[in-house]
Amino acid sequence: MRLLRKGLLIVTVIVLAACNQSDELNHPGVEQVTTPAYGDTFIEASIGDASTLLPVLASDSASSSINGLVYNGLIRYNKNLQIEGELAESWDIAEDNLTITFHLRRDVRWHDGEPLTAADVQFTYNLYIDPATPTAYAEAFKQVTRVEVPDPYTFVVHYDKPYAPALISWATAIHPRHLLEGQDITKSPLSRHPIGTGPYKFSEWVGGEKIVLEANPDYFEGQPYIKRVVYRIIPDVSTQFLELQTGSLDFMGLSPLQFDRQTDTPAFRRLYNKYRYLNFGYTYLGYNLKRPLFQDKRVRQALSYAIDKQELIDGVLLGYGAIATGPYKPDTWVYNGNVQRYPYNPEKSRELLAAAGWEDSNANGILDKDGVELAFTIVTNQGNDLRSKTGEIIQRRFREIGVDVKLRIIEWATFLKEFINPGNFDATILGWTGGPEPDQYNIWHSSKTGPRELNFIGFKNAEVDQLLEDGRRVFDEQQRKIYYDRFQEILAEEQPYTFLYVGEALPAVSRRFRGVEPAPAGIRYNFTHWFVPKAEQKYSR
């Protein structure tokens, strides 16, 4: 889970996004039955160049999406966001939830022909926890007490406490031991020329221009149909959109404006299918709970009542989104819809503020208490148009109930250093992206309120702490749901954030490509099964 910096990323990170509703456009009449064929090239654009193609070091979305095709993990999420085996054929979780045994496939080879064994998995684990490895993803592996390799195709992990997010941490890309062992990982040539086990092999990287992958004919799940994948680096989204209109791109995550207004032409529909589904990730207004003003729950609730969330969705996302009621996406198993909601209700808002002692005693339109006016500043980061627009709309609504709000938009690094890290803010508009794993320990646990930690609003609730700890200790979904349902109830009651909205991913895919099946996991989960009928193939090489 990472904080969203740019709205752009919302639309590009769709790999883990689930399907909400498919657009009418998705089913363009009767498709003739076509047989899968090999060949053709899939071209998509990325706003930034990849940084490194070693998954252990990469933390940007461009690198991650390429690494996703080049490497495999032991397990993965399937189309319904259930965990299934990838390099692991099966796995057993011991009775006490402390040991996981993975049974690896025996037919997997690295792109250079070497067989994959449990030694590679062990090496990957050691690589991540090595203090010399500058990786941002070591935390989940640090919970491991011991690993074992009883035979070349069995890998056993031991934990001293049950840790539910542990299982999905093994979706981490497995690195080739025979090429990396004993080397300085930061100087490995593999960062520019990766060798994995995945459906696509690395072919070419022209810095700042493009990255090319070729289908792996020996892929253990069968050769992917699309022969080549090209990532073109096009930093400007307007340019990407122009390229899309000329047909030079086969895939693009559209903005709501592009999706709604600019692609509603017969010419565009002839070339592309459009899809829409909810993203993992939400935007919120977070209150600094260390400020006396926000320590009164009634004030936070009043502010939530004063915001018209549907208005935000209509105004900012042109309707392509859903109201958020908590940290989880409405169409996932962990989501609890039966929580306290805050529909737009300015009267209720005024009542709550009056009950908290805020009244307009000098009739200047701004509420006050003990001679102090109800005024604060909302900060957000520069470069995210959705957030600044959201801020402006909220500002107006707050003014209507007599709350004087200023909006400040600050460059990202300054924003973190001067405002968020030192806790020097009243309220902030930000967003979180997540995935199917519901663990929210790092964002809501009271132990995570230190400097540079993620509970920067200073939320402390003993029951929530307990629920978050319990939720990580069990693997069973139904049992976990009990904990997380209660967790969502408390958040909804307390309103440390006003949860605003969940945006939608709005991808356009060239109509040449068949086999696209929207599912809770989005559309890219079955990319290796996409194909172009022989007659429609566009690129022969």
Next chain:
Amino acid sequence: MLRYIIRRLVLLVPLLIGITLISFVVIHLAPGEPTDLQTQMNPQASSELQERLRVQYGLDQPLYVQYGRWLGRLIQLDFGESFATDRRPVLDKIFERLPVTILLNVLSIVFILAIAVPLGVVSAIRRNSGFDRATTILVFTGFAMPSFWLALLLMDWFGVRLGVLPVSGLKSLGYEYLSWGAQLLDRISHLILPVFVSAIGGVAGFSRYMRSNMLEVIRQDYILTARAKGLAERTVIYKHALRNALLPVITILGLSVPGLIGGSVIFETIFAIPGMGKLFYDGVMMRDYPLIMGILVIGAVLTLLGNLLADISYALADPRIRHTQQANRSQ
């Protein structure tokens, strides 16, 4: 002359060190550190990682130690490794972007000179004519037009609607499989819009400059003399006047040497051209200190050399300057 050049070159060294020192301090004044990007707001990253990265990058040292280390390596022509996750040598990164940037800038300067010089001269000769007025309007429109907007309009028009030129990038997909001639055509078609857009502002400014220069020169006594001698108007204008009016061009060319490796972020972003401007911008956003410093140093060296070069060629081209120098020396 040689002594003069050597003296100037020696004087460059303290100047350069001063420039790097100021740049180094200013860059570190900006809030945020390169490690922030990897570790901040990432639930999987611990603060311990943050510290480890800071040690690896040497950011735990006081600023003067960091500067000393950096300068020590620079003297051995080692620009260090980038702080980005790829940790590539700064020079590799710069040299990867340099050819494209230089190509575009050279083409753009050639285009500017080829259009602006005749335009300026003709405007000056036919001062206040219909042609002069028309170019004045055109030139100011070109100057005032935001280049990103013009670029998008041209891309939409020629790339999407007419479909005659590629929208962005430098080469088509499958460029490697084209014949030699087709490759050349492909490259040219990709360069037309970027060169045109990057040159348009320059054409506007430069032709104005050329026009006023020419007007100044035409008023001089020796032009009057030339005309009085009965020389043909062509000879007067293109031989006597133009030569003198072109003198300041040398200065401008000299000053544009550092510009050859500089790029424009906006322009490169829009045309998806991997050039120096974008590299520098990304470096600044990520607080990639070695990369920023590397580009600044190369830029500073080229600026200083460009100035020197301009001064020298000026002396070579203009006898008045040459003679003054000699006169000074003989005193």
